[in-house]
Amino acid sequence: ASDVSVLWLPLPRSLLTCRTAEPLEYHRSFLKENCRPDGRELTEFRTTTLNIGETSPQCVSVCEVSVTYIGFFILFPCLGSISTADGSALVKLGNTTIICGIKAELANPTVEAPGKGYIVPNVDLPPLCSSRFRPGPPGEEAQAASQFIADVIESSEVIKTEDLSIDRGKLCWVLYCDLMCLDYDGNILDACVIALLAALKNTRLPEVTINKETSAPEVNLEKRRELQIHKHLVSASFCIFDDSILIADPTAEEETLSTAHLTVVTDEDDRLCSVHKPGGTSLSGERLQECISRATTRQREIQKLIDKVAHSVKKAQ
Amino acid sequence: MTPSACDKSAFSTMEVCGSLTVSLREFGCEQSLLSRPDGSASFVQGDTSVMAGVYGPAEVKVSKEIYDRATLEVLVQPKVGLPSVRERSQEQCVRETCEASLLLTLHPRSSLTLILQVLHDDGSLLSCCLNAACMALMDAGLPMSCLFCGVTCAISTDGQIITDPTAAQEKESRALMTFAIDSAKHSVLMSSTKGSFSVHELQQCIAVSQKASEKIFQFYRDSVKRRYSKSR
Numbered sequence: 001a002s003d004v005s006v007l008w009l010p011l012p013r014s015l016l017t018c019r020t021a022e023p024l025e026y027h028r029s030f031l032k033e034n035c036r037p038d039g040r041e042l043t044e045f046r047t048t049t050l051n052i053g054e055t056s057p058q059c060v061s062v063c064e065v066s067v068t069y070i071g072f073f074i075l076f077p078c079l080g081s082i083s084t085a086d087g088s089a090l091v092k093l094g095n096t097t098i099i100c101g102i103k104a105e106l107a108n109p110t111v112e113a114p115g116k117g118y119i120v121p122n123v124d125l126p127p128l129c130s131s132r133f134r135p136g137p138p139g140e141e142a143q144a145a146s147q148f149i150a151d152v153i154e155s156s157e158v159i160k161t162e163d164l165s166i167d168r169g170k171l172c173w174v175l176y177c178d179l180m181c182l183d184y185d186g187n188i189l190d191a192c193v194i195a196l197l198a199a200l201k202n203t204r205l206p207e208v209t210i211n212k213e214t215s216a217p218e219v220n221l222e223k224r225r226e227l228q229i230h231k232h233l234v235s236a237s238f239c240i241f242d243d244s245i246l247i248a249d250p251t252a253e254e255e256t257l258s259t260a261h262l263t264v265v266t267d268e269d270d271r272l273c274s275v276h277k278p279g280g281t282s283l284s285g286e287r288l289q290e291c292i293s294r295a296t297t298r299q300r301e302i303q304k305l306i307d308k309v310a311h312s313v314k315k316a317q
Numbered sequence: 318m319t320p321s322a323c324d325k326s327a328f329s330t331m332e333v334c335g336s337l338t339v340s341l342r343e344f345g346c347e348q349s350l351l352s353r354p355d356g357s358a359s360f361v362q363g364d365t366s367v368m369a370g371v372y373g374p375a376e377v378k379v380s381k382e383i384y385d386r387a388t389l390e391v392l393v394q395p396k397v398g399l400p401s402v403r404e405r406s407q408e409q410c411v412r413e414t415c416e417a418s419l420l421l422t423l424h425p426r427s428s429l430t431l432i433l434q435v436l437h438d439d440g441s442l443l444s445c446c447l448n449a450a451c452m453a454l455m456d457a458g459l460p461m462s463c464l465f466c467g468v469t470c471a472i473s474t475d476g477q478i479i480t481d482p483t484a485a486q487e488k489e490s491r492a493l494m495t496f497a498i499d500s501a502k503h504s505v506l507m508s509s510t511k512g513s514f515s516v517h518e519l520q521q522c523i524a525v526s527q528k529a530s531e532k533i534f535q536f537y538r539d540s541v542k543r544r545y546s547k548s549r
Binding site: 018085140147151155156157191259260270271273279281 | 411414415492502512
């Protein structure tokens with residue numbers, strides 16, 4: 001069945017193209033008016049909803065509305081995240097939903113870095129989230145996303161791996177970060193980075209003492225300490241349409257129609273941790289600069305959001 | 318394309334002496350060195366060496382076919398072990414760069430397979446893969462809208478920009494960036510970065526990479542010219 005666009009702008013009848021038959025023309029007709037089919041501006045990000053921590057009646061989620069000028073927050077109770085994990089977070093960026101669970105385990109440190117622990121991220125795109133993923137081993141997109149998250153963690157030093165060491169050369173923490181997509185509507189890299197950062201802020205590691213006589217580790221599950229987060233990372237993804245138009249936070253449909261993707265990861269000191277553009281049509285210097293400035297504004301918005309939610313979760317506990 | 322005996326010896330080298338800003342290691346390239354693939358090339362940057370082979374346009378599986386374009390598949394094989402997550406991410410970068418410069422719409426419902434075998438890794442691996450890929454695609458005679466080359470820049474701990482770093486220089490660097498530059502507009506096709514850096518440093522590295530790319534494109538021209546002048 002054809003999906004005729006529901007327009008809120010008085011466009012002439014000739015521009016009412018069919019969304020399923022000619023998706024490119026449909027999107028172009030909106031881009032000509034400097035807007036998009038869901039009503040957003042070209043540089044506007046979708047509504048971000050964040051939920052940190054375990055299920056509890058006091059658990060709240062903060063929703064940020066109208067990011068372009070004033071960000072005001074709506075608080076409403078909703079489903080919690082994972083109670084069996086050491087840290088967890090659920091992020092919804094429009095329809096894209098990513099849940100992150102962090103499990104901490106004890107392990108032997110690697111021979112090359114005896115005084116450091118390690119972080120192992122894994123992005124999973126199951127068949128649940130979209131019909132384009134089939135069951136079986138992870139596809140290229142999931143593996144590339146996992147490598148991207150691993151590089152971002154390493155580049156930015158969001159957690160000093162020396163903090164994860166317990167006994168030099170013998171025992172360290174390894175953090176398994178599992179990011180699972182529940183609903184794929186484009187821009188999973190941004191959502192993954194937000195979910196990861198929020199889950200790391202929520203992670204509480206138990207105290208470990210080494211028994212002097214038996215030299216066996218003793219884990220005290222009651223006493224827990226938080227992780228030291230050094231950098232506040234936020235990523236902003238863009239895609240290029242028709243080699244010239246730049247749009248922020250693409251949906252799945254916009255991603256398939258675009259000619260190039262770009263993801264910029266910034267931290268609170270305005271330093272870039274990653275400029276990830278895996279091929280596609282070329283990008284001029286001015287466009288790149290535009291993306292970087294939009295990414296820094298986005299960083300401030302998301303930092304406020306995560307701090308607010310983390311603070312409200314702490315108050316509720 | 319069946320290479321004749323004298324084609325095989327079309328091996329050209331270029332030493333770029335360091336100017337104040339851009340210095341690249343010794344380059345080497347050989348084309349049509351393998352007999353089975355439709356196009357093949359070997360690219361050497363200092364000690365880093367990558368061999369590329371291209372098969373196509375050939376038949377494509379119905380599940381993978383695209384109705385109006387060719388399907389490009391890239392495989393990166395490391396020197397030791399099976400391909401891991403890191404190789405998948407490199408494959409994605411190389412594939413999307415090639416898709417931007419190849420005229421895929423000329424071969425609908427066909428498959429193009431590009432295989433990159435890492436022979437030795439001494440730094441700047443991704444850019445060496447991109448260079449080998451471009452030379453192999455040229456050797457296969459596939460229609461392209463522009464050529465592309467890969468340049469790696471490393472920012473050392475004291476803020477100096479080093480182009481085409483060795484593995485030792487990469488390890489000591491604070492940030493590492495790889496760019497794919499196209500030959501038509503000298504703009505950035507692909508960007509892959511590690512480590513943290515400022516916006517100013519990024520722009521400086523892009524400028525340095527664009528300057529280095531001119532030298533690499535000149536090397537491509539010399540290499541192909543030498544190869545065809547020796548035939549027959």
